[in-house]
Amino acid sequence: xxxxxxxxxxxxxxxxxxxxxxxxxxxxxxxxxxxxxxxxxxxxxxxxxxxxxxxxxxxxxxxxxxxxxxxxxxxxxxxxxxxxxxxxxxxxxxxxxxxxxxxxxxxxxxxxxxxxxxxxxxxxxxxxxxxxxxxxxxxxxxxxxxxxxxxxxxxxxxxxxxxxxxxxxxxxxxxxxxxxxxxxxxxxxxxxx
Numbered sequence: 001x002x003x004x005x006x007x008x009x010x011x012x013x014x015x016x017x018x019x020x021x022x023x024x025x026x027x028x029x030x031x032x033x034x035x036x037x038x039x040x041x042x043x044x045x046x047x048x049x050x051x052x053x054x055x056x057x058x059x060x061x062x063x064x065x066x067x068x069x070x071x072x073x074x075x076x077x078x079x080x081x082x083x084x085x086x087x088x089x090x091x092x093x094x095x096x097x098x099x100x101x102x103x104x105x106x107x108x109x110x111x112x113x114x115x116x117x118x119x120x121x122x123x124x125x126x127x128x129x130x131x132x133x134x135x136x137x138x139x140x141x142x143x144x145x146x147x148x149x150x151x152x153x154x155x156x157x158x159x160x161x162x163x164x165x166x167x168x169x170x171x172x173x174x175x176x177x178x179x180x181x182x183x184x185x186x187x188x189x190x191x192x193x
Contacts, residue, residue, distance in 0.1 A: 010165070010168060011168055011171050014161070014162070014163050014165075014168050014171075014172060015171075015172060015175060017162055018161065018162070018172060018176075021162075024159070027157055027158075027159055028159065028176060028179060028180065029183075030157055031115075031141050031157055031159065031180055032180055032183040032184060032187070034113060034139055034141070034156075034157065035113055035180065035184050036184055036187060036188060038111060038112060038113045038139070039075055039076065039184070039188065040188075041111050042076075043076070043109060043111040043112045043113070044076040044077065044078065044108075044109070044112045044113075045061070045064060045075070045076065045077040045078075045112070045113045045114075045115065046077075046078060046079075046080055046104065046107075046108060046112060046113065046114045046115070046138075047060060047061045047077070047078070047079045047080065047114075047115050047116075047117070048079065048080040048081065048100045048114070048115075048116050048117070048125070048126055048129055049116065049117035049118060049123070049126065050118070050123050050125065050126070052170050053117035053118055053119065053123075053170070053173070054079070054081050054117075056117050056170065056173055056174050056177060057079040057080075057081070057115070057117050058079040058081070058082060059174070059177075060077075060115075060174075060177040060178075060180070060181060061077045061078050061079045062077075063177075063178070063181040064077035064181055064184065064185075065077045065078065067185075068178075068181045068182055068185045069182065069185060069186075069191065070185070070189075070191055072185065072188075072189040073189075075184070075188075080099075080100045080103050080104065080129070081099070081100070083103075086099075086103065087099050090102055090103075096125060097124045097125050097128055098125065098128055099125050100125050100126060100128065100129035100132075101125070101128040101129045101131065101132040104129050104132045104133060104136070104138070105132050105136070108132070108133065108136050108138050109136070109138070110136060110137040110138065111137070111138070112133075112136075112138045112139070113138065113139045113140075113141060114129060114130065114133045114138050114139070114140050114141070115141045115142075115143065116129060116130060116140065116141070116142050116143070116151055116155075117142075117143045117144075117173055117177075118142070118143075118144050118149070118151060119144065119145050119166045119169045119170060119173075120144070120145065120147065120149060121142060121144035121145065121147065121148075121149020121150060121151040121152060121158075121160070122149050122150045122151070123151075124150075126151060127150040127151055127153075127154065130142070130151055130154035130155060131154055133154075134154055139156050139157075140154060140155045140156050140157075141155065141156065141157045141158075141159070142155040142157070142158040142159065142160075143159045143161075143173045143176060143177070144158060144159070144160050144161070144169075145160060145161050145163055145164055145166075145169040146160055146161065146162045146163055146164055147164060159176055161173065161176075
């Protein structure tokens with residue numbers, strides 16, 4: 001029982017650390033503002049990650065394209081890995097390292113936003129997507145952990161959770177992602193729709 005309680009307490013302490021870091025909170029607000037501007041200009045928000053981070057990317061994209069708290073018009077938001085035929089073909093014919101960058105090269109447009117999720121910040125396919133995004137003038141936002149990473153080199157805004165513990169970082173990523181989705185929905189539509 002003590003192990004379970006310690007795990008919960010570690011998660012609480014990390015989230016408390018973030019909630020007390022005004023610079024981190026300001027960066028979350030910068031992400032929200034960037035995403036709202038993107039959507040208001042008729043652009044799209046793209047998401048990518050691997051493993052659990054891919055699941056988070058798909059989850060958060062759906063919060064925007066579907067709904068979060070209330071009924072409202074859908075928003076242009078998608079995870080880059082949802083077309084498994086594309087992903088497996090490109091991974092097989094080219095390399096897993098280019099699955100996201102190749103898709104973004106074909107579908108991404110100037111003014112879009114790419115949100116990459118990686119606990120290490122060094123996932124090659126995510127870093128490559130950031131490079132392509134930079135070339136296409138797509139704003140890059142990284143959600144990662146505390147270690148210096150390749151994503152930071154190509155990211156416009158980096159939300160680096162102050163931890164090196166993968167499960168705790170992932171818990172914070174989904175919390176931050178939910179905050180971003182909630183704020184986008186609330187600020188674009190209010191809650192009277």
